[in-house]
Amino acid sequence: MDEPQRRVGHQTEARSGDAAGPRPPAYAATRKHTPGGRAQQLAPRVRLIDVAREAGLSKTTISAALNGTGRLSDEVRAHARETAWRMGYRPNATARLLRAGHSKLIGFAVREYVEAPWVYMELPYFTQLTNASARAALEHGHALVLLPNHAPREEWADLPLDAVCIVDPMPDDPLVEDFLAAGTPVVTDRRVEGRRGGYWVETDYHAATRGVLDHLAEQGARDIAIVAPDSGAVYARDALLAQAQWSAERGIRTRVENVATPGYTPALAAVERAIGGPDRPDALFVVTEVSPPMVVAAARRHGYTVPDDLLVVCASEDALAEHAEPPVTTLSTQPARIAAAGIKLLVEVLDDGYTESRGAEVPTRLVIRASSLRTPLSAGRPG
Amino acid sequence: MDEPQRRVGHQTEARSGDAAGPRPPAYAATRKHTPGGRAQQLAPRVRLIDVAREAGLSKTTISAALNGTGRLSDEVRAHARETAWRMGYRPNATARLLRAGHSKLIGFAVREYVEAPWVYMELPYFTQLTNASARAALEHGHALVLLPNHAPREEWADLPLDAVCIVDPMPDDPLVEDFLAAGTPVVTDRRVEGRRGGYWVETDYHAATRGVLDHLAEQGARDIAIVAPDSGAVYARDALLAQAQWSAERGIRTRVENVATPGYTPALAAVERAIGGPDRPDALFVVTEVSPPMVVAAARRHGYTVPDDLLVVCASEDALAEHAEPPVTTLSTQPARIAAAGIKLLVEVLDDGYTESRGAEVPTRLVIRASSLRTPLSAGRPG
DNA sequence: TTGAAAGCGATACCAC
DNA sequence: GTGGTATCGCTTTCAA
Numbered sequence: 001m002d003e004p005q006r007r008v009g010h011q012t013e014a015r016s017g018d019a020a021g022p023r024p025p026a027y028a029a030t031r032k033h034t035p036g037g038r039a040q041q042l043a044p045r046v047r048l049i050d051v052a053r054e055a056g057l058s059k060t061t062i063s064a065a066l067n068g069t070g071r072l073s074d075e076v077r078a079h080a081r082e083t084a085w086r087m088g089y090r091p092n093a094t095a096r097l098l099r100a101g102h103s104k105l106i107g108f109a110v111r112e113y114v115e116a117p118w119v120y121m122e123l124p125y126f127t128q129l130t131n132a133s134a135r136a137a138l139e140h141g142h143a144l145v146l147l148p149n150h151a152p153r154e155e156w157a158d159l160p161l162d163a164v165c166i167v168d169p170m171p172d173d174p175l176v177e178d179f180l181a182a183g184t185p186v187v188t189d190r191r192v193e194g195r196r197g198g199y200w201v202e203t204d205y206h207a208a209t210r211g212v213l214d215h216l217a218e219q220g221a222r223d224i225a226i227v228a229p230d231s232g233a234v235y236a237r238d239a240l241l242a243q244a245q246w247s248a249e250r251g252i253r254t255r256v257e258n259v260a261t262p263g264y265t266p267a268l269a270a271v272e273r274a275i276g277g278p279d280r281p282d283a284l285f286v287v288t289e290v291s292p293p294m295v296v297a298a299a300r301r302h303g304y305t306v307p308d309d310l311l312v313v314c315a316s317e318d319a320l321a322e323h324a325e326p327p328v329t330t331l332s333t334q335p336a337r338i339a340a341a342g343i344k345l346l347v348e349v350l351d352d353g354y355t356e357s358r359g360a361e362v363p364t365r366l367v368i369r370a371s372s373l374r375t376p377l378s379a380g381r382p383g
Numbered sequence: 384m385d386e387p388q389r390r391v392g393h394q395t396e397a398r399s400g401d402a403a404g405p406r407p408p409a410y411a412a413t414r415k416h417t418p419g420g421r422a423q424q425l426a427p428r429v430r431l432i433d434v435a436r437e438a439g440l441s442k443t444t445i446s447a448a449l450n451g452t453g454r455l456s457d458e459v460r461a462h463a464r465e466t467a468w469r470m471g472y473r474p475n476a477t478a479r480l481l482r483a484g485h486s487k488l489i490g491f492a493v494r495e496y497v498e499a500p501w502v503y504m505e506l507p508y509f510t511q512l513t514n515a516s517a518r519a520a521l522e523h524g525h526a527l528v529l530l531p532n533h534a535p536r537e538e539w540a541d542l543p544l545d546a547v548c549i550v551d552p553m554p555d556d557p558l559v560e561d562f563l564a565a566g567t568p569v570v571t572d573r574r575v576e577g578r579r580g581g582y583w584v585e586t587d588y589h590a591a592t593r594g595v596l597d598h599l600a601e602q603g604a605r606d607i608a609i610v611a612p613d614s615g616a617v618y619a620r621d622a623l624l625a626q627a628q629w630s631a632e633r634g635i636r637t638r639v640e641n642v643a644t645p646g647y648t649p650a651l652a653a654v655e656r657a658i659g660g661p662d663r664p665d666a667l668f669v670v671t672e673v674s675p676p677m678v679v680a681a682a683r684r685h686g687y688t689v690p691d692d693l694l695v696v697c698a699s700e701d702a703l704a705e706h707a708e709p710p711v712t713t714l715s716t717q718p719a720r721i722a723a724a725g726i727k728l729l730v731e732v733l734d735d736g737y738t739e740s741r742g743a744e745v746p747t748r749l750v751i752r753a754s755s756l757r758t759p760l761s762a763g764r765p766g
Numbered sequence: 767t768t769g770a771a772a773g774c775g776a777t778a779c780c781a782c
Numbered sequence: 783g784t785g786g787t788a789t790c791g792c793t794t795t796c797a798a
Contacts, residue, residue: 045566047791058769063793071767090565093543094486095791098477098774104541122702127510134529143542144529146517158487159526160476182473183428264702291703293676319505319647320674431776441785446777454783478775481790
């Protein structure tokens with residue numbers, strides 16, 4: 001049924017010397033058998049042994065010649081290489097990997113928006129995280145495999161993954177459990193300490209939130225509206241915790257507007273609720289990722305002048321923040337650095353063997369722009 | 384050096400019955416050997432033969448039991464499954480793939496921004512294309528491997544790819560040539576007709592451009608500014624060709640402002656140049672992907688009222704278009720459909736064997752919104 | 767210097 | 783029904 005390459009008159013290497021000519025008599029398809037031979041077939045791939053026969057050498061020699069290993073005479077090496085090149089030989093990657101015992105493949109899945117998978121790719125945070133992960137992986141000789149979150153776990157079981165990144169895992173995420181149970185190292189952006197094979201990259205959302213609130217207070221804010229998702233995501237939970245605590249400590253009023261569903265539209269609606277009521281705040285901190293220019297536009301629609309009537313800070317990775325009018329202060333969690341740190345952890349495990357479950361912390365970055373500076377720009381300290 | 388799993392006292396299956404107990408005496412590391420044994424090692428993976436020995440059955444039987452193939456008694460099947468489960472057995476994906484003759488992996492590379500790789504992932508078009516491709520691939524039982532475009536070809540040679548998607552290939556792209564030469568089917572968004580293993584998905588940019596210009600003319604435009612990249616990309620070239628031809632035919636003035644470098648900032652600068660001069664156009668068609676809200680904001684800055692003084696159409700996939708003020712008319716090339724069509728072509732080749740080089744065409748979609756309707760919204764026909 | 771043979775781990779024949 | 787055996791294509795050890 002699922003039978004792989006089948007060759008007519010195929011010879012084992014042992015017999016290659018006696019009966020076979022330079023090339024075997026006939027090949028069947030490399031791809032699946034086509035019933036009735038309707039479609040043309042892809043040319044069969046040239047194997048190492050084909051090259052060996054053609055060159056009148058052994059598999060071993062060709063392999064060594066091509067890989068630059070072993071001690072071969074220059075002539076033999078050149079001859080082997082030339083023959084391989086002429087025949088269009090390409091080593092079978094799967095076979096090499098099997099031999100090597102690894103796949104050099106790292107899976108990448110985003111879990112937060114499991115129910116609304118199309119959403120996450122629209123968010124700069126995930127986009128940048130994905131892209132940076134792919135880069136980092138490649139720099140370490142690995143490649144990233146996208147694991148769309150809407151697929152059942154079994155769909156991935158057949159993938160030869162050396163390790164996986166699970167972004168925004170759910171609490172006790174079955175996916176994480178499963179990979180861990182399979183002995184596949186997992187890196188997440190949530191602490192999973194103590195689990196064999198579990199690694200994580202952390203962001204101190206608590207400190208970051210306090211940093212933003214401090215900044216706003218320093219700029220004169222006395223009534224801060226916060227827009228945050230009420231998903232179970234760590235960052236949201238930590239942000240709210242920090243906000244409550246900070247508010248109590250400092251005696252500055254903060255209020256929270258929740259965003260229940262993912263996506264720009266609901267988030268924007270929450271922003272409007274937060275600033276649209278009769279009880280007008282003098283500062284706004286949008287934790288949910290929304291387009292910063294849209295936020296200031298909304299503020300403008302509601303009669304605010306940013307930053308005079310309303311200080312605005314967005315937790316966002318959107319490059320457009322600096323193009324808004326006024327440019328918007330952003331809190332970045334630095335996805336590129338998170339990605340690099342996560343991949344690094346994984347690669348270390350993969351390349352150097354098992355080490356204790358551990359994590360790394362990536363700092364956030366508050367980029368202060370005009371939207372949160374009541375004093376003229378020059379007075380603010382960037383960074 | 385790169386030695387794979389090495390087991391102390393490893394037994395071949397043939398000898399399994401005589402000397403070996405239920406489990407082999409000792410295992411070395413599954414991962415690389417750790418010099419000095421400093422770090423703990425990952426537990427060795429359980430192999431089919433380990434399960435077989437433990438269950439007192441043969442590899443074949445366990446395999447059949449687990450895969451639901453063969454004719455096995457219910458007891459044996461249950462016993463095999465139970466043992467496998469208890470031992471935490473996970474089949475080695477690489478081995479299966481080698482046996483199966485395919486990897487179920489599709490590579491995905493974006494070529495347009497080879498020199499500025501960080502740019503493309505910021506653009507909704509590529510983001511959506513990537514995501515939709517991953518989805519489509521997975522729906523067909525394949526997974527997508529991200530191939531960052533800044534890496535040299537050799538980095539990818541080790542990946543067991545069944546096929547690849549090359550987005551925005553350069554003319555005679557060496558990467559495409561190489562994959563084709565290796566016998567790997569390639570799908571691109573540019574016509575590659577006649578090349579064995581070459582498939583493509585097309586967009587009729589010419590017709591799309593004319594459609595936009597017709598729409599603008601219909602709304603009263605008499606002097607249309609076009610902002611387009613002067614990269615060699617097909618879509619840009621076709622758009623400019625169509626524009627020149629349309630302009631000549633209709634006797635309506637059009638002028639082009641080029642964008643030399645990729646990214647939002649240069650594009651936005653080009654928009655400003657296009658509308659900022661003393662010679663003010665009455666319509667603007669932005670072919671380069673820029674944030675639509677940013678475009679109308681720029682227009683406003685330059686004293687235009689959209690759509691009264693300036694009709695605006697953007698070729699963009701940005702969801703924010705409808706949130707701009709006014710909502711912006713967009714020309715979408717429908718990346719999700721392009722992705723689906725491309726993956727479908729590939730999967731057909733992979734699953735059904737070689738068929739002639741061929742392509743598919745995906746229509747564009749003009750979503751008319753207030754920004755390009757001089758007449759009140761109700762008068763416009765959506766779609 | 768070169769090559770035969772033994773695997774990597776799993777699947778599918780084909781006898782028993 | 784069950785299990786031995788040959789492969790998938792390649793790398794590496796080890797003997798010649």
